[in-house]
Amino acid sequence: MKGVVYKSTGSWYVVKGEDQQFYNARIKGVFKIDGITSTNPIAVGDHVEVKTDDGDTMIVEIYPRRNYINRKSPANKHLHHIIAANIDQSLLFATLKNPKTSSGFIDRFLVTAEAYHVPAIVVFNKIDIYKEKELALLEFLSELYTAIGYRVFKVSVQTQEGVEELKEALKGKTTLVSGHSGVGKSSFLNLLDAGLGLKTMEVSGWSGKGMHSTTFAEMFDIDDHTKVIDTPGMREFALVDISKNELSHYFPEMRPFLPDCQFNNCLHINEPNCGIQRAVLDGKITEERFGSYYSILETIEDKKWK
Template identity: 60%
Template sequence: MQATVYKSTGSWYVVKTATGETFQARMKGIFKKNDDITSTNPIAVGDVVEIVEDDSDANAKNAMITEIGPRKNYIVRSSPHGKNKKHIVAANMDQAMLVCTVKEPRTSQGFIDRFLVTAAAYHIPVILVFNKQDIFKEKETEKFEELEELYTNIGYQVLLISAAKGNGVDEVRALLKDKTTLMAGHSGVGKSSLINVLMPGLDLRTKAVSGWSGKGLHTTTSAEMYGLPFGGCLIDTPGVREFGIVDIPKAELSHYFLEMQPYITQCQFNNCLHINEPGCAVKVAVEEGHIDVDRYVSYATILETIEEEQY
């Protein structure tokens, strides 16, 4: 029997069949010994699995996961159990929605770029949603407009919303309809508030931003998928402070900065890293204003991180 993983709670998984039956499922021991699985979690939310119903307890809906189906895609981050290990955040999604803020707390451009690189590496389109429009003053509006122009020019869709006031939520709903979407972002950006607006009655816990640090407080502890009342599924992920790049060789990094792609083949050297090499078309594009300087700085910073992790 085929089912989709909606929640992982460690050794148990909540899975749902196409007919809507829900089971508490355990993983067959063989997966724990499979050398081909290098992540800290061999089964992720969004995985399509084969299950066998366990009828030993008539009062419980239990099952055993016997097989993991092939993944259309997946997205990973550094595992909390070690920076050299990877953790599969979710699998089999149509798109990702990164919820950002320019204030309370501020989402750094470095964080946004790391997420975009990871998503591009796994062929997942990203929509950038900037929340908390209701607390914007002139300074925040100007900052948002700068970021909107930057990422729109690269080819990303950018929205400005206020989950608290309901502004722009209809646009978000239209983009989510009939698709499986990963929703990510720092803690405190308002993911849970947005989901509560999209799914009245769900009542996810929300917390205010930590006053002394300006950083969000964690309210989601593990990824979980929800069926949207208007069609589609939403995968809510834990708020993460950092998004470590894993499984991306430094020679490939520039391929995932979409605006660099037209220039990569014009470099003098095939293995150009676009830092100190002569005849680099990417650096010329930066100097001529075709590639944003801050994006190039993000690229160089991420590249350095990859070098540190690899050597």
């Protein structure tokens, strides 16, 4: 029977079968997908074949993935961890206060979404607690990301301001919901369906960082056509399997100017006749995003990932 993985704990999986029933399943043997070994061979959203024998349900085959989102494994920097597969869009929850999400974190997430052809939405939550400083930054970032083609929502899950519009953006799609711990992901999902009863935790007062309230990625049916995938809060989001030469291709505003570079392998830093540098000087690419590009470039080690 075919099924879809709804939850992965690393050792066992919850699979929803074609009969609409849920099964606790384990994997049979070791899976290698496309020659790449990740820390989790099966991810939430994977389409699989299951077989039940003597009351035990085993996953015996994984069907090809349409797409996936991954990150560097927290446990092993040379391996990657697949967050979710076969998704229609990704929704990044960010906050400018309690806790603060850096623009670098947002940009690394967006680069990964671009690399794996997953449309991304940026949601700034907790707008009800922002003061003048945060409100000014909110407007700046909203305009910046909107100008380069991303959908941006400004919401308060606490007061439900802007939440209805965000709900509409999820209808009929499978959406991955990500972000730091404490940014309000689980609270938002509880608004989508009060029956989920997801745990929420306050932000630590002394560190300003959120505590993990979600332990494993898990998919939920909001209705017959709408699914959301809740993910554990991430402190960092490190890129994998993206080379220095590729990086600029995943900044949408840079792509139109790449043919203007003299060299095909231009990194847009010190090379002569660089189309990207000219676009920055002409104000067609913002200095903030170019600075973010450079910061990410510095962290990339060109090596073959396992």
